[in-house]
Amino acid sequence: MKFYFYDSASDTDQGAAKSFIKMTNGIATPKIGLATGNTPVGLYQCLVQAYNQKKISFKTFLTYNLDEYVGLTKDHPQSFAYFMNEHLFNGVDILEGNIHIPQGNVESPHVEAAKYEKLLEDAGALDVQILSIGLNGHIGFNEPGEKLHSKTHVIELTEDTRRVNSKSFPSFEEVPLSAITLGLGTIMKAKKILFIAKGFEKADIIQQAFEGPLTTDVPGSLLQLHPNIEVHLDKEAASKLARI
């Protein structure tokens, strides 16, 4: 694990964007895993800026999002598909056919999960997976529990996660009960992981994930096993790490 510490959240975004550009530079068809949530918004802004300054082009990129809420159409303002258009895709030259996101509004989410898994298997290991962590230690939507799944699956969201995520919904009741998410196997198979976290509220979970025991109670703790992960943290998120 390689740690990068920054004074501010915006320095973290810029540092992570620089790393992303370096990691993908020279790859003819970069295969990228994308995350949603508040954390990567600043990174995506930096990437749009870098595109406008001609420092990166997404024309040959293939993207695979980590997860999607079950029941939401891609036009729903709280869907991750909508989020990606708003924060990244509309601002860069990515080709629509190269964008992959599980579909939330399908008759059988389980069939959709299996289809998405097949798509990822056919694609092979992702070159870079952008990743952050939920307050309860989830990555993607792999929630804490006795068991973690390796493959893409449908997961019931914990009440904690629904409460945290309700900030972006009109009400708690409108937060979907379940989601389709990549499993730990695919996330860990990525050749490189670009991990970001910012803010004091993440300090405890960052300490547990990167310095605590490996446990399914903190799915992010498995990242300690990844051979090529960069961890970009602002000083608030890093504040409880023993190593700093």
Ligand code: GLP
């Ligand atoms: C979301 C996503 C995760 C994300 C996490 C943290 O629900 N499924 O991929 O890392 O929760 O979100 P935030 O960055 O807003 O703290």
